[in-house]
Amino acid sequence: MNRNDDNEAVTVMVVDDDTIDRMAIHRSFKKLKLINPIIEASDGIDALDHLRGLNGRKKPAVPLVILLDLNMPRMGGIEFLEEIRNDPELKPLLIFVLTTSKAQADRIRAYAKNIAGYVLKQAAGHSFLESIETLSHYWHTIELPDPVTS
Numbered sequence: 371m372n373r374n375d376d377n378e379a380v381t382v383m384v385v386d387d388d389t390i391d392r393m394a395i396h397r398s399f400k401k402l403k404l405i406n407p408i409i410e411a412s413d414g415i416d417a418l419d420h421l422r423g424l425n426g427r428k429k430p431a432v433p434l435v436i437l438l439d440l441n442m443p444r445m446g447g448i449e450f451l452e453e454i455r456n457d458p459e460l461k462p463l464l465i466f467v468l469t470t471s472k473a474q475a476d477r478i479r480a481y482a483k484n485i486a487g488y489v490l491k492q493a494a495g496h497s498f499l500e501s502i503e504t505l506s507h508y509w510h511t512i513e514l515p516d517p518v519t520s
Contacts, residue, residue, distance in 0.1 A: 381431050383409045385417040385450065386439040386468070391491065395437065398502035407431070414445030418453060421460055436465040437505075438485075440476055448476070451483035466505060 384395050392410055399408065409430050411417035417436070423429035440447035447467060454460045467480045467488045477488050487508075489501050 379406045381407045381409060381434045383411060383417060383420065383430060383434060383436045385411045385414065385436060385442070385447070387412050387442040388439065391439070395502065398499050401499060402503055402506060404502075404506055413442040414447065414450030414453065417450060418445075421454075421463075434463060436463055437468045438465055440467060440469040440471050440480070448479050448483070451480065451485065455483050468501070 382399075384392055386392050386395075396408065398404075399406065407430075409420055411420055419425045420427045420430060421434075438447045438450065445453075447469065451465065454463060454465070465485050467485050468491055469476070469488075470491045472490060480488055487505075489505070491501075
């Protein structure tokens, strides 16, 4: 999950209200020896505060990849996606939905907001590790845009 051109680590933001799932992501990164910085947010509002540098939060380094749960309090994943895609500064972010929702309607709504992929959470363990490993191969292979400087 390193940048191809300069080996700079891609920052990963995990937006999920489930502490156990966030811990499983950290364990997966550790087992896979992924060095990417991880930022945690407990819901969409918390994530937006991070991304916009509000309420004492420091804006994360770019490039940035987001792992997004759909079912969260205050602001769920779909509402978060709507907010991101309506913000010219945040619109280009690469977002993967990582959720327990198998609902066709959720997949359709998420893809309509230009997500990069929809991954079903499996029970923590081997299959979850495989999901994170697959995502890491993808991030390692693709070329992310350089940050826009003004």
